Amino acid sequence: MSALNFYNIFILCMHLAVTCWALPTQKCKIEDAACLKAAAQSMVPTLAAGMPEMKTExxxxxxxxxxxxxxxxxxxxxxxxxxxxxKKTVIDKISIDMAKKEIYLVYHADILMxxxxKASGRLLILPISGDGETVIKLKNLQMEMTIPFDIIKNSDxxxxLDLKSYKFKYDVKTNANFHMTNLFNGNKVLSDTLHNFMNENWKALSIEFGAPMLESPNAKIFNTLKKFFKAQPLEDIAEY
Incomplete structure (x- = not known):
């Protein structure tokens, strides 16, 4: 590449930053699942960091x-x-079905929240009462998202792709760990009993309560994907 061409591209990128640095490093045929997976993986750090030009968190x-x-x-x-x-998400599978107008995405990550x-009521079979700080660790959380879309024209x-909504399934594959301060007004005996129960029965808890716990984070992920796809002409992402 000549110095002049490089300079022209650099100047273009400075004016059109969204298009230049937000695009995947490779353009795939829409039916090439392996290529799409690699391209999506390359985008993980950018999406995780946030894209101010697209107003994504x-x-x-x-x-x-x-x-x-x-x-x-x-x-x-x-x-x-x-x-x-x-930011350490591993993309397991992604497909863009143009006939169904649907994106299918599977990924996994270790999550710390x-x-x-503030909690009250019952946790499966034990009472719970507390108001304090919590730390939740999900080891090998697998997420499966189905995202319908429409194809619309941009200003050019x-x-x-205009993403419409999403549905998700999840599975905490390896382990979950829960810690809460100030349970039962600081009663150590009751607190230890509940902590032991939660961490011995992590799978049952993740199945029972995981969906509402993950809904808000997934909504933010969806909003980021929606803004990204709406900002990028499909022809710049994939051959279709």
């Missing part, structure tokens, strides 16, 4: 203002939660 560290659970006798509210780990909690008349 950082996904790592992700700030979640409120997480509410009101299910099976448990009332739990976590405020100002910080979620870490998505910290925040202020080019096709872009």
């Amino acid at each position: 950082p996904l790592d560290i992700m700030r979640v203002e409120s997480i509410k659970v009101d299910l099976a006798g448990l009332k739990l509210n976590i405020k100002d939660a910080d979620v870490k780990g998505l 910290k925040g202020h909690y 008349g080019k096709d872009v």
Whole structure:
């Protein structure tokens, strides 16, 4: 590449930063699953860091203002939660089905969540009462997202994907660990009993209460993907 061409591209990127640094490092045929997976993996650090030009929030560290659970006798509210780990996400599968107009995404990551909690009611078979700080660790959280889309024209008349909604399934594959301060007004015996119960029954807890816990973080991930795809002409992402 000549120095002049490099300079011209550099200047173009300075004016059109979104297009230049947000695009995947490779353009794939839309049906090439392996290529799409590699391209998506290359985008993880950029998406996790946040893209100010697209007005997307950082996904790592992700700030979640409120997480509410009101299910099976448990009332739990976590405020100002910080979620870490998505920058090390591993993409397991991604496909873009143009006939169904649907993106299918599978990934896994180790997740750490910290925040202020308030809890009351019952946690499966044991009572719970507390107001303090919580740390939740999810080892090998696998997420499966199905995202329908429409194809619309941008201001330049080019096709872009307009993501409409999402559904998700999840599985905490390896382990979950829970810690809460100030349970039962600081009663150590009751606190230790509940902590032992939670960490011995992590799988049952993740199955029972995981969906409402993960809804708000997943909404932020979806909003980032929606802004990214709407900002990029489809022809710049994939051959279709």
